[in-house]
Amino acid sequence: MNRWLRRALQASVLLLLAGIPALQIWTVGVTTRWAPEELEQRYGPLARPLVELCARTFGDPPELGGLLTGGIWSIGLGGFELADPIALASLLAGLAWPPVALLLGGALVLLLHLAFGRLFCGALCPYGALSRLVSRLRPRFALEGSLPRWLGFVTLGAVVLAPLVGGSLVSLLPYAAVGLAMQGLVFGGWLGAVLVLGGLLLSDLLLWEHGVCRSLCPSGALQSLLGRWRVLRLEPLRKVGCEAHCHLCAESCWLGLDPRAGAPDSECDSCGRCIGVCPSSRLVLRVPVRDLPGRPQ
Amino acid sequence: MALSRREALASMLAGAFLLPGTGCGAAQADPSRTLLPPTASEDFLARCIRCGRCAEVCTAGCIELHPPWAGAEAGSPFIVPRVAGCNTCTMCTQVCPSGALTPIEPEDVLDAVDMGLAYVDEGLCLSFLGRVCGVCHDACPFPGEAIVLGHHAQPQVLGACVGCGRCEERCPQIPAAIRVFRQDPGSPRWKGPA
Ligand code: SF4
Ligand code: SF4
Ligand code: SF4
Ligand code: SF4
Ligand code: SF4
Numbered sequence: 380m381n382r383w384l385r386r387a388l389q390a391s392v393l394l395l396l397a398g399i400p401a402l403q404i405w406t407v408g409v410t411t412r413w414a415p416e417e418l419e420q421r422y423g424p425l426a427r428p429l430v431e432l433c434a435r436t437f438g439d440p441p442e443l444g445g446l447l448t449g450g451i452w453s454i455g456l457g458g459f460e461l462a463d464p465i466a467l468a469s470l471l472a473g474l475a476w477p478p479v480a481l482l483l484g485g486a487l488v489l490l491l492h493l494a495f496g497r498l499f500c501g502a503l504c505p506y507g508a509l510s511r512l513v514s515r516l517r518p519r520f521a522l523e524g525s526l527p528r529w530l531g532f533v534t535l536g537a538v539v540l541a542p543l544v545g546g547s548l549v550s551l552l553p554y555a556a557v558g559l560a561m562q563g564l565v566f567g568g569w570l571g572a573v574l575v576l577g578g579l580l581l582s583d584l585l586l587w588e589h590g591v592c593r594s595l596c597p598s599g600a601l602q603s604l605l606g607r608w609r610v611l612r613l614e615p616l617r618k619v620g621c622e623a624h625c626h627l628c629a630e631s632c633w634l635g636l637d638p639r640a641g642a643p644d645s646e647c648d649s650c651g652r653c654i655g656v657c658p659s660s661r662l663v664l665r666v667p668v669r670d671l672p673g674r675p676q
Numbered sequence: 677m678a679l680s681r682r683e684a685l686a687s688m689l690a691g692a693f694l695l696p697g698t699g700c701g702a703a704q705a706d707p708s709r710t711l712l713p714p715t716a717s718e719d720f721l722a723r724c725i726r727c728g729r730c731a732e733v734c735t736a737g738c739i740e741l742h743p744p745w746a747g748a749e750a751g752s753p754f755i756v757p758r759v760a761g762c763n764t765c766t767m768c769t770q771v772c773p774s775g776a777l778t779p780i781e782p783e784d785v786l787d788a789v790d791m792g793l794a795y796v797d798e799g800l801c802l803s804f805l806g807r808v809c810g811v812c813h814d815a816c817p818f819p820g821e822a823i824v825l826g827h828h829a830q831p832q833v834l835g836a837c838v839g840c841g842r843c844e845e846r847c848p849q850i851p852a853a854i855r856v857f858r859q860d861p862g863s864p865r866w867k868g869p870a
Contacts, residue, residue, distance in 0.1 A: 421760055529683060536692045537698065544700065546747065559741075563741075566737075567737075570743065571743035
């Protein structure tokens with residue numbers, strides 16, 4: 380994937396996550412005519428400045444109240460639902476039958492995971508984008524090394540089955556924490572989400588580089604599990620050779636993969652960073668058709 | 677690098693066994709100190725997917741979310757009526773994606789909503805102490821139906837009370853002379869009709 384396309388997608392997701400709470404508080408603030416002091420008392424620290432700014436700049440909010448809500452974990456787009464399949468799975472694990480809209484929305488995302496593997500991680504995940512930013516700031520004394528991959532599956536099992544013990548671990552999910560922190564700053568109760576997000580980013584900064592995305596995130600684990608069957612794949616061309624001692628692709632891969640050694644496994648998120656750095660133009664992202672008859676192997 | 681399916685499955689099972697250790701299922705000492713949003717289902721904590729969308733649209737600013745360290749309730753919504761009561765706009769019920777809240781329209785509130793029941797402490801209520809107040813009645817979305825005023829504006833809560841908590845929010849007495857309790861006789865806050 381092109382670098383600018385990737386950045387544009389990541390930026391739009393972050394903007395959406397910040398924009399939805401802003402739109403909602405603007406709608407609530409203007410339509411209920413709360414006094415500024417009342418807003419300050421009832422909602423979070425950003426509520427009053429946001430409502431004042433939006434009302435001054437744009438006047439009355441569009442008639443969207445309730446039509447655009449939520450975030451990465453569960454989002455409602457005017458009656459149309461999208462949800463993390465993990466949310467759906469945890470509902471089912473708790474023996475609660477989800478409403479049809481949620482079922483369809485979760486199934487659709489599940490299909491996307493099946494078709495594209497971890498593409499969400501590389502192109503859309505708000506935590507992934509922040510984690511990339513943070514990795515540029517890693518100090519020299521930061522810890523080298525990595526966490527074992529199976530940890531992500533341990534967290535996946537725990538998050539999905541949490542309703543069995545009557546609880547929920549959603550507040551700890553890295554990608555949910557980004558949205559919850561923005562929500563909390565606008566609607567109140569920001570401390571928990573900000574602490575979770577800060578802690579995760581700090582571990583990326585000082586401990587294991589991209590450790591959350593590579594090893595801890597349950598969604599990353601689920602997507603890599605489903606990504607075995609993905610249609611879009613990064614592949615090294617067989618006819619082209621690598622330059623001697625070149626390891627640029629492996630160095631550029633944020634998930635710690637080595638495309639030089641052959642097509643990376645289902646951990647690859649098709650982000651295309653390695654494609655951009657390869658001096659021999661050996662790496663391509665494509666729908667493999669090698670099994671078609673008549674195609675040279 | 678990628679795990680085999682078997683390894684992945686084993687790790688997930690390990691996660692399930694570690695669950696009790698995370699404390700994520702720990703019940704709060706006294707959940708009845710708060711109210712749940714209107715039309716909350718019987719199996720609310722199992723149904724709520726912790727999306728926070730109800731809090732985003734609440735026009736009373738009364739829905740808060742439990743912090744990550746709140747055990748079984750972590751991430752789920754609650755209302756503290758003394759801080760802010762629900763104005764029964766029903767927006768939260770309409771955006772809830774999981775069925776934890778059942779969608780209703782404002783005209784259904786009186787029939788469909790049962791967040792708790794308000795109780796007047798006659799030893800505290802200003803109207804029973806020789807003054808004339810009646811603020812709770814005026815704050816109620818269903819004055820005359822959920823709450824009526826007698827002599828000297830002495831309030832009496834009727835069975836139709838939906839438990840929205842507006843009266844508790846607005847009661848000028850400190851502490852509030854009218855308070856809303858989840859209808860849970862086992863709870864420590866239960867001070868139902870004697
Ligand atoms: S192998 Fe390439 S495309 Fe795959 S995750 Fe690494 S950098 Fe991105
Ligand atoms: S009905 Fe309206 S005021 Fe009451 S909790 Fe729901 S959104 Fe808030
Ligand atoms: S909208 Fe529904 S599922 Fe989401 S947090 Fe509120 S009650 Fe839970
Ligand atoms: S009596 Fe109080 S809790 Fe009951 S409906 Fe009226 S304001 Fe709400
Ligand atoms: S608002 Fe409080 S003090 Fe006033 S009448 Fe009602 S219960 Fe009594």
